[in-house]
Amino acid sequence: MKLGIHLESILGREPKSDAKQTLRPILRPFATLLLIFASAHAVAHGNAATAAKSDRSIDFPDVQGYQTLVVDLHTHSVFSDGHVWPKIRVEEALRDGLDGLAITEHLEYQPHRADIIHPDRNRAFEDASTSAAGTDVLIIPGSEITRDAPAGHMNAVFIRDANKLLNDDNAPEDDADVMGYYAATKEWPAQSAVDAAHAQGAFIFWNHPYWSRQQPDGIATMNDFHRQNAEAGKLHGIEIANGQNYSEEAHAIAIEHNLTFIGVSDIHDLIDWDHPPAEGEHRPVNLVFARDRSLAGIKEALFANRTVVWFRNLLIGKKDVLIPLLKASISVVSATYREGTQVLDVNIQNHSDATLKLQNRSKITFMDAADIISLPPHSTTNVTMKPGKRKKRIKIKFNVLNALTQPKQHPVIQLTIRPSLDAS
Ligand SMILES: [Zn+2]
Ligand SMILES: [Zn+2]
Known part of the structure; x- marks a missing residue:
């Protein structure tokens, strides 16, 4: 294993209902209690059918007739430079409540090839598929095409x-010659590998374009290779988040070239080591808005650019998918004036896994907060508002500070509050 560790250090580790705003006031206190109970129950997730699901399960509401599926499109196992068997990736995916998982091995960089002989590069996919049989996780076939910059x-x-995405005709005979194998196989033009993937109908994305080993300033920059493939319809997405990194420049490239926003773990070790769930962390994932819960549904949504990246506590997506997700994530469960006053208690429920950070843009001020309120995941938060007089309907706009449509650009959502006006 010492040899493997040494060689890896040469390549380097990769960087780490429409709104369904049920805004009708809840008139009876017990109805409110019921909703709070429902909310508390939602925190528990899980059911008997998916025993592995737990609090760490990533859970966002469905939107606009689509199912919100959770996928990680970039992981590794022992079949390239990862350190666990594919079954462990599947088990992690179940624990995280993923709907889709791709184990995307480096085709060319094969540090374990002397120990694990697998001339068939589909082995990780096949093994994961066997492990996932009968579970809720869909295994997505995929590979990582590995070249120097610019590809x-x-x-x-x-x-x-x-x-078919690999050509090892000129590879050395010696199985232990990992770097010789890598050097020989990466000579096959990147374009040939992309063309071979495209011929199979693949969804292709550019990984960690800001990786400082290939881009020393860490600033992702569009180049001719990727521009030409994007224009030819052979490059469909770009990682804007990978492991511990988010790139504003990659985000801007995605917007300029209409590439799907991709967020992935690119995990090599254990998810729990890199993103400890006990500390409230989670792997970066794509939330995919799919017509149905199937491989075809995920693929269609990726090509159609209906995804949001969830990285740390940031939700990153195009306005047309991010706003509906935020609207589906927030609802007003009750709004009641305090007796004999114009002070309004508003209970706002967050149906998502994110801690929503809302900045007040309206003239109405709050009693128990300044302009920023925080809504913890899967719970109801009371915000006391001072509208000045008893109104039937209040519209209030917020900047969603933990969401991004463009670099440095936070989306705006509007909540409509209809207070109960019974005599008091
Ligand atoms: Zn990579
Ligand atoms: Zn990778």
Whole structure:
């Protein structure tokens, strides 16, 4: 293993209902209690059918007739430079409540090839598929095409045969010659590998374009290779978040070239080591708004650019998908004036896994907070507002500070509050 560790250090580790705003006031206190109970129950997630689900399960509401599916499109196992068997990736995915998982091995960089002989590059997918049989996680076939800059690393997912994305005709005989194998196989033009993936109907994205080993200033910059592939319809997405990193420049490239926003773990070790759930952390994922819960549904949504990236506590997406997700994530469960006053108690429920940070943009001020309120995940928060007089309907706008449509640009949502006006 010492050899493996040494060689890896040469390549380097990768960077780490429409709104369904049920705004009708809850008139009876016990109804409110019921909602609070429902909210508390939602925190527990899980059911008997998916025993592995737990508090760490990533859970966002469905939107606009789509199912919100959670996918990680970039992970590794022992079949390239990861350190766990595919079954462990599947088990982690179940624990995290993922709907879709791709194990995307480096085709060319194969540090364990002397120990684990697998001339068939589909082995990780096959093994994961066997492990996932009968569970709730869909295994997505994929591979990582591994080159130096400018092509860098690219993932091709929804492929049919990984072997066709690799040419090892000139590889050395010696199985232990990992770097010789890598040097020989990466000579095959990146364009040939992209073309082979494209011929299989793959969804192809550019991985960690800001990786300082290939981009020393860490600033993702569009280059001719990726521009030409994007224009030719052979590059469909770009990682804006990978492991511990988010790139504003990659985010801007995604917008300029209409590439799907991708957020992934790119995990090599254990998810729990890199993103400890006990500390409230989670792996970066794509939330995919799919017509149905299937591989075809995920693929269609990725090509259609209906995704949001969830990275740390940030929700990053295009306005047309992010706003509906935020609207579905927030509802007003009750709004009641305090007896004999014009002071309004508003209970706002957060149906999502994110801690929503809202900045007040309206003239109405709050009693128990300044302009920023924080709504913890899957719970109801009371905000006391001072509208000045008893109104039937109050509209209030917020900047969502933990969400981004563009670099440095936070979306705005509007809540409509209809207070109960019974005599008091
Ligand atoms: Zn990579
Ligand atoms: Zn990778």
